Amino acid sequence: MENLQSFMEQLPDLVMAYGMKVILALVIFFIGKYFAGLAKRITANVLSRKTEKTVSSFVSNMAWAVVFTFTVIATLGQLGIQTASLVAVLGAAGLAVGLALQGSLSNFASGVLLVMFRPCRVGDYVEAGGVAGVVDEITIFATRLKTPDNKVITLPNSSLMNGSITNYSAMSTRRLDLVIGVSYDADIKKTKQLLIDILENHEKVLKDPSYTVGLHALADSSINFVVRPWVNSSDYWPTHFDLMEKIKLALDENGIGIPYPQMDIHVKELPSTAAK
Structure with missing residues (x-):
């Protein structure tokens, strides 16, 4: 008490x-x-x-x-x-913590390297670590990407620095690589000139560097032309979609066919069948 x-x-x-x-x-x-x-x-x-x-x-x-x-x-x-x-x-206890958190320390070091060497920046469209998207934020340990369909991907910084990074926004211009297949019955010179005219009249196709149009391959079912215009990086996909539509309409208007895959089958009569 x-x-x-x-x-x-x-x-x-x-x-x-x-x-x-x-x-x-x-x-x-x-x-x-x-x-x-x-x-x-x-x-x-x-x-x-x-x-x-x-x-x-x-x-x-x-x-x-x-x-x-x-x-x-x-x-x-x-x-x-x-x-x-x-x-x-x-x-x-720093050594023990460092060993336990070596993954996080690696992400931190990779974040510093990302800021120093700048292989990608906020706003760039990149492909790295098996995923692709627009860089939204680079933090101490991770980088956040936004995909074109508005998903958010959080990628450890070490995954970016330890692998290859494809930066689609690093350069101001990009080249479109289109392959246009036409029928073997098509007029080659007429088809090539038609493709050139489409590029010449398109407002988003750059004149410098110049485009390329050429006969690429005599394939199994078609004659393939390569169409390679240069465009501003921001116009890449809009120009891609627009050119594909314009090319298809122009080929139809000029009677130039785009063949489907086909195979010629030759049937040979067997001797026993002929005797019967």
Whole structure:
């Protein structure tokens, strides 16, 4: 009873002493969290004026992580936890953590390399790691892609850097590679001139570099022409669809057939059948 009475007498002092520490720790945590978000926004705004979105997004995420880490350490220090000892323990356990998180560290290192060497940027359409899409964001550990059908793919940074990256937006122009097959009965010169006229009159086909139209192959069922115009990268697919439609309509109007796969079968009469 005496111990309980003594505890009750000391309770207000304990609440005042430790309660204020907890309150101050919470205040430090939420203020620090706010400043972490503020540092991220300010860094992104400042860098976006001087650098591209890829760099500003990556660095702003790093700024948030640094400020938030210091906030956690300051919060623990306010609660009376010896942060110096904590840092020493974390340093001693760093090797084990590094081995356990080597995949994440690899993603982090790959993220740094992505920002430094810039094989792809935010807004580029790329194919990497077995998937394809528009780069939406490059974070510390992963890169987010948006597919043409509006799906979101989160790809580890190491998957990008450890494999090949095909960047379809890196160059301002691209070449369309079309193969047009016509019947063996078609007039070759007339067909070639018809294809040239379509390219000459198309507003999105570039004159420099010049297009190519040529007889490519004498295939099993058709004579194949290659049609290779250059277009702006942003006009690639619209021009592809439009040219295919215009070519088909022009061939129909000029009586030039597009053959279906066919096979000639020769039936030879057997001697026994002939005798009967």
